Amino acid sequence: MVEIKYEIKESIGSISxxxxxxxxxxxxxxxxxKEPKFDLRDWAPEHExxxxGLTLTLDEVKALRNLLNGLEL
Amino acid sequence: MVEIKYEIKESIGSISxxxxxxxxxxxxxxxxxKEPKFDLRDWAPEHExxxxGLTLTLDEVKALRNLLNGLEL
Structure with a gap:
């Protein structure tokens, strides 16, 4: 059995x-x-x-922000 | 076998x-x-x-943009 260890270093926010x-x-x-990455993912109420979800690098997050800011939402 | 049909209605951009x-x-x-949704996903070079990836609703995309704009990147 493979064990995945993770630690939430910073909770940035929920989008839904x-x-x-x-x-x-x-x-x-x-x-x-390893070095923390951005992570967009569904979580149960208590993180249990x-x-x-997806992990994103800093460069990907910057590029995503630029794309989103170019949209008329 | 389950068939998934999809159509890329708009290519917004690549982030990496x-x-x-x-x-x-x-x-x-x-x-x-169905009604188009935002979709963040890895694709082969010719979309083959x-x-x-993740699908995101318009509200989720708006919330994500707000979160990202609040970050110091």
């Missing part, structure tokens, strides 16, 4: 909440003791379970 | 490219003929294969 209380959160997470 | 030429792209995608 499901009816069951799961949050789609942007966090800074260290996976297996995680859902699918 | 892997050494193999895959792009992490933000697009507006209609899945199975897709990797893992």
């Amino acid at each position: 909440q499901s009816p069951k209380g799961w949050n789609k959160e942007l966090n800074l997470i260290s996976w297996n003791g 379970k995680m859902g699918k | 490219q892997s050494p193999k030429g895959w792009n992490k792209e933000l697009n507006l995608i209609s899945w199975n003929g 294969k897709m990797g893992k």
Whole structure:
């Protein structure tokens, strides 16, 4: 069995909440003791379970911010 | 076998490219003929294969933009 260790270094915020209380959160997470990465992912209310998500590098987050700021939302 | 139909309605942009030429792209995608959603996902160079990703609603994208604009990057 493979163990994944992670530590939420910084909770940046939630962008939505499901009816069951799961949050789609942007966090800074260290996976297996490595340098923290940005992480956009679904989490159960107390962080007791995680859902699918994406990790993003700093450069990707900057590029994403630029893309989003260029949209008319 | 389950067939997933999708159509890329709008290519918003790429936020990174892997050494193999895959792009992490933000697009507006209609899945199975439904209303298009924002979609952040890895794609092979000619969109011939897709990797893992997340779909995001308009509200989630707006919230994400607000979070990112509040960060010192």
